[in-house]
Amino acid sequence: MSNVIKSAVLFVGALMIALIVRVVIMSGSHQTKPVVDTQKVLVSAADLPQGLLLRDADLGWKAVPVAEVAVGAIVAGVPGAPDLKGALLRHATASGTVLMAEDVILPNAPGFLAATLKPEMRAVSVAVDDVSGNAGLIQPGDYVDLLLTQQMDRRTDSPDLAVSSETVVEHVRVLAVGSEIQRPKSGDATDAIGNRARTVTLEVTPRMGEVVSVAARLGSLSLALRSFATASRDPDASKPASSAQRAPVWAGDISRAVRDLPRAHAVQVSAAAPAAVAPRAVAIYRGSEKADATATAAAGGDSTPPPLPAVPPQR
Template identity: 35%
Template sequence: MLLLSARRLKFLSLALLMSGGTVVLTHQWLQGAEMRAATQARAQGPAVTAPQTRVLVVRSAVPAGTILRPDQVQWQAWPTEAVNAAYFTQANSQIAQVQGAVARSSIAAGQPLTRDGVVQPGDRSFMAAVLRPGYRAVTINVSASTAVAGFVMPGDHVDLILSRNLDEGGQAKRFVSETVLSDVRVVGLDQRANDAKDKDPKDPKKDIAVPQTATLEVTPKGAEVVAVVGELGKLSLSLRSLADGSQPAEHRVVTRTSDRDATQMAAVRPAARKATAAAAKAPQVEVIRGGQSSTVAVAGGGQS
């Protein structure tokens, strides 16, 4: 029994020594691997990243003919090797350069703007780029009173109102107004198509001059309507709220208001009615001259 116990102790001691040696060797091997990896990393230097350039991209999808605003674009990092010479880069451009420009074609969200992809105000084809497919541009004369005192800006939507005199064959003048086109987009004032031009630098919210002409975007039929009503009377713009939204196309006559609807002062005066009635009751005689007859009212109503 004693011999067996001594033998068992020897085996246990040998097993412990081998386990300890294995742990020490493994630890030394791991330390060596870490040192080799560190040495190799120092030899290779820091990780190399591809150079990037900040370019101007659109925040959301932009349809063709959209007049760009600063809040529609942003700077974004772009691989330098993929940057095209036509891109707007932060090194050679500013966001203000694209304000008021018009997209020639649709641009997907996150895509860079290109100089060939937009039309700048003042370019010869600018107005043609502003118009949506199938629409026409027509211009009318406006003033401070007919253009909402200059508060109408390119991009706003308006109603077109006609005011004219009704000729009723020599009787008292009659006036009527009617909305001939509704929800029409303003694409230009005078020769500018954005609200950033001709601003007072000390007060950006103040226009230097009230426009004298307004260019409207209408359908081909709407262009004919504007051409006709411009000869009938005075045209005025009625500014629509931004909350109204826009309709797919301008609408024809919405409302009509006569002078009698607007005020009772336009009604026929009692004295005028009495004069008309008296003239109708006045004695009349038939006069024949050279075979031609005519009826003449006798002055004084036949009183002696």
């Protein structure tokens, strides 16, 4: 029995030693990972050109170690951090670049509208309503076409030409809607900024400004929103290659009913010579004698009436 007890004691001792060695090895191999604090900073979500009005798709957040956060970076959750949406980018920015307040001109800064204009461009405002302004859905930074619709019934008697519509200005940038020069936040696209606006300010060339001024006198203006889906975010590069004038659209091009209306008959002008007008008889008095100027002229006499007596000088 003593041998069995000794063997059992040795086995238990060896098992305990093995467990102790295993615990020591595992504790030695386990390394505590250091805790690294990070903060989310605002960065550009794509390559952005100079002069761009920033929108949500242009901005993103990137986790950066606290020790690497640059001075002046916009950190998520920090009270009082500036909102760069709708701001004007001062210079071109590569994708992933940390954006700071110094990189943009904020919408509430003095002279923001003048700074938004590209060189040799002008700002012109046009009157709109809820229909012609796309029900307030057009926002600063969008690109639009300007359509002119005219009532031509006073200028023509043809029903086909009673109404005309044409695009007078293409691909111009919206600078302001009403007095607002900043895009509304997400979910507020149909708030009071668009529904109360009665004017839209566009960025145009000097020639376009003249065209808009004349078009506003000719008829009603409407805005046609253009897509943001362009090959480049550069405003200059995204302009249409062709600016050829397209033919206007007339009422008869759209409505078959207008084309089937009866035409007004044109006034027929007689080709015959106008009838001779009989001369009026002129009576000439010479003292107590009366003569007919027409009869005198026919007899070959002088039909010129005598001169009027001279007015005596005033005393």
